[in-house]
Amino acid sequence: MEQIRRKRRKAFVEEKACVACGCCAKVCPVSAISVWKGITAKVDQSKCVGCGKCAAECPASVISIREVEA
Amino acid sequence: MCSGMSGIRDQYPGGGSMKSEKKWYDYLWIASAAYLILGFFNIMFAWLGLLCFFIPLLISVIKGNKGYCNRYCGRGQLFALLGGRFGLSRKKDIPGWMKSRWFRYGFLIFFFVMFFQMLWTTWLVFAGASDLHQTVKLLWTIRLPWNWAYHGTLIHEGMAQFAFGFYSVMLTSTILGLFTMVLFKPRSWCVYCPMGTMTQLICRVKNKEN
Numbered sequence: 709m710e711q712i713r714r715k716r717r718k719a720f721v722e723e724k725a726c727v728a729c730g731c732c733a734k735v736c737p738v739s740a741i742s743v744w745k746g747i748t749a750k751v752d753q754s755k756c757v758g759c760g761k762c763a764a765e766c767p768a769s770v771i772s773i774r775e776v777e778a
Numbered sequence: 779m780c781s782g783m784s785g786i787r788d789q790y791p792g793g794g795s796m797k798s799e800k801k802w803y804d805y806l807w808i809a810s811a812a813y814l815i816l817g818f819f820n821i822m823f824a825w826l827g828l829l830c831f832f833i834p835l836l837i838s839v840i841k842g843n844k845g846y847c848n849r850y851c852g853r854g855q856l857f858a859l860l861g862g863r864f865g866l867s868r869k870k871d872i873p874g875w876m877k878s879r880w881f882r883y884g885f886l887i888f889f890f891v892m893f894f895q896m897l898w899t900t901w902l903v904f905a906g907a908s909d910l911h912q913t914v915k916l917l918w919t920i921r922l923p924w925n926w927a928y929h930g931t932l933i934h935e936g937m938a939q940f941a942f943g944f945y946s947v948m949l950t951s952t953i954l955g956l957f958t959m960v961l962f963k964p965r966s967w968c969v970y971c972p973m974g975t976m977t978q979l980i981c982r983v984k985n986k987e988n
């Protein structure tokens with residue numbers, strides 16, 4: 709960690725609009741996103757590498773990739 | 779950490795299927811495609827479509843999850859394949875109103891009304907009040923002749939009427955799904971799919987209870 713303040717990219721789900729189809733979970737290379745109780749997708753922030761594959765796949769386009777302080 | 783990220787990108791170039799080990803249920807799209815084809819030759823196969831109604835409902839009621847959508851739905855896989863691998867999708871965002879609760883629940887209700895109308899038509903044939911229509915109704919309006927797929931029935935003509943009606947429901951939803959697949963993202967149908975909306979609703983209610 710050469711910088712003091714590093715930015716990392718993470719996926720965020722707009723849970724109210726998620727249709728719980730699970731398309732995101734199917735494409736995540738590190739299994740960081742899964743459908744919780746058939747209601748909404750949730751991201752395991754510690755696993756997510758911010759690749760954006762889930763966001764591209766999501767038919768409802770409710771996932772955004774944002775930079776967060778690491 | 780950065781090298782880890784690019785490593786993953788290198789490993790999975792160009793999207794498509796990600797996870798290496800495919801499970802048996804990843805091939806259920808074949809069953810969905812076969813279903814539509816079989817109904818073209820013998821309408822009685824349409825009865826099998828009831829599985830796509832009862833399995834998701836049972837999973838959501840008993841297990842309280844959307845396992846059907848998340849794993850077993852062949853129709854979703856078919857759209858993902860055609861729109862993804864075969865590139866038959868513009869991959870644009872679906873318009874906001876189509877993912878609104880209004881539209882999703884509205885479509886669910888509309889779908890149900892049409893479904894009950896179909897059951898009513900079936901009942902009329904069973905009761906002898908109406909003749910069997912050897913047609914498939916597309917988009918709830920266009921009647922297509924489909925008589926070549928009817929080879930008589932052992933039990934009652936009403937059984938065949940239900941098959942025609944059910945196949946109409948399945949074909950109509952496939953066509954809508956293909957349409958939105960091309961216009962928006964491959965699995966756009968999943969946003970307003972009545973089974974998807976209903977199972978999510980059941981999970982909401984069920985998981986609130988606990």
Ligand code: SF4
Pocket residue numbers: 718719735736737738739740741751755756757758759760761762763
């Ligand atoms: S951004 Fe990538 S790693 Fe993170 S949840 Fe989405 S697919 Fe998985």
Ligand code: SF4
Pocket residue numbers: 721725726727728729730731732733743748749765766767768769770771
């Ligand atoms: S793909 Fe989108 S809508 Fe479907 S479960 Fe994932 S976040 Fe929700």
Ligand code: SF4
Pocket residue numbers: 729834846847848851852853854967968969971972973974975
């Ligand atoms: S939303 Fe409908 S089409 Fe999509 S996976 Fe679920 S049942 Fe299948």
